[in-house]
Amino acid sequence: MVDKRYLFVVNPHSGTKLRREADSMAVWLEQQARKAGLTAKAIITRARGHATDLAAEAAATQKWDTVVAVGGDGTVNEVARGLLFAPTSLGILPLGSGNGLARHLGIPLTLSAALHHLFECPSVVIDSATLNGQPFFCVAGLGFDAYVGQLFGQQPRRGLDTYVRVSMQAYLDYLPQRIRVAGRDTEIFSLSFANAGQFGNNAWVAPHADLTDGRLEVCTVTPFPKWYGTALTFQLFTKGLKPSTYISYQSLREITVETEQPTLVHYDGEPWQLDTGRIEVKIVPKSLRVKA
Numbered sequence: 001m002v003d004k005r006y007l008f009v010v011n012p013h014s015g016t017k018l019r020r021e022a023d024s025m026a027v028w029l030e031q032q033a034r035k036a037g038l039t040a041k042a043i044i045t046r047a048r049g050h051a052t053d054l055a056a057e058a059a060a061t062q063k064w065d066t067v068v069a070v071g072g073d074g075t076v077n078e079v080a081r082g083l084l085f086a087p088t089s090l091g092i093l094p095l096g097s098g099n100g101l102a103r104h105l106g107i108p109l110t111l112s113a114a115l116h117h118l119f120e121c122p123s124v125v126i127d128s129a130t131l132n133g134q135p136f137f138c139v140a141g142l143g144f145d146a147y148v149g150q151l152f153g154q155q156p157r158r159g160l161d162t163y164v165r166v167s168m169q170a171y172l173d174y175l176p177q178r179i180r181v182a183g184r185d186t187e188i189f190s191l192s193f194a195n196a197g198q199f200g201n202n203a204w205v206a207p208h209a210d211l212t213d214g215r216l217e218v219c220t221v222t223p224f225p226k227w228y229g230t231a232l233t234f235q236l237f238t239k240g241l242k243p244s245t246y247i248s249y250q251s252l253r254e255i256t257v258e259t260e261q262p263t264l265v266h267y268d269g270e271p272w273q274l275d276t277g278r279i280e281v282k283i284v285p286k287s288l289r290v291k292a
């Protein structure tokens with residue numbers, strides 16, 4: 001059955017385009033849906049968390065078949081957490097900075113193609129995961145990636161160019177951190193919990209990740225010499241990251257990590273300063289219906 005009723009949730013703080021064009025985007029989306037013979041409403045979010053309230057209400061009332069996150073992975077996260085275990089589907093129009101989940105799912109990146117795809121494609125049921133109870137859908141982690149997420153969140157402007165600048169700056173001042181996993185101490189550059197394969201912008205941290213296998217791909221990067229940074233970056237952006245002296249993978253349903261101090265983590269690129277040194281990450285199999 002093709003979905004007929006669409007609620008578009010537009011985040012005016014995603015990427016670079018929506019900041020200027022959220023109002024006209026909302027009008028255009030409703031028009032396009034009407035032209036396609038569909039029922040639709042577009043709402044611009046008023047604050048962080050608003051998208052979750054809208055999605056949760058849609059799931060509870062079943063007034064909408066699909067709630068569409070119009071934005072990046074942060075918006076996808078907010079909408080998706082309101083739809084967990086509901087018959088209502090998540091849709092994605094990737095207008096953020098990284099768009100990791102959309103890219104993993106093969107959703108087109110141009111607006112008109114993504115909208116056409118959204119109206120035509122079926123839905124599939126995928127896994128989600130939690131980090132200390134906080135749902136995530138793409139990738140969560142600690143170390144360098146969390147530091148980049150924090151610096152990025154502090155920038156007045158989003159977008160790919162900001163990501164590149166912030167990542168390079170972070171690489172210069174980031175210090176590795178010590179963690180304990182299963183009674184073993186390790187020094188890490190980063191530790192990533194991948195439900196989907198990439199952070200966004202085609203940075204593939206776990207090219208083999210499968211959204212429907214009931215597992216997380218845990219990627220540990222240990223501190224590496226400067227010369228290896230170039231090779232690592234090349235592999236990351238060519239989907240070629242693989243086990244090496246500095247990189248290892250584990251395919252797990254859950255993992256507990258301990259840190260000496262409460263640490264900074266990220267979930268789907270959103271920074272989060274924990275108030276505990278214990279990090280529990282778990283897969284939640286088959287928990288989200290998504291149009292892809």
Ligand SMILES: Nc1ncnc2c1ncn2[C@@H]1O[C@H](COP(=O)(O)OP(=O)(O)OP(=O)(O)O)[C@@H](O)[C@H]1O
Binds near residue numbers: 012159
């Ligand atoms: N009305 C709003 N006002 C302020 N912040 C908002 C609002 N609605 C959503 N947000 C927040 O905006 C942030 C950025 O959104 P999002 O992640 O979609 O964009 P992005 O960071 O540019 O893209 P990506 O995550 O793909 O890199 C998220 O943290 C989200 O919670």
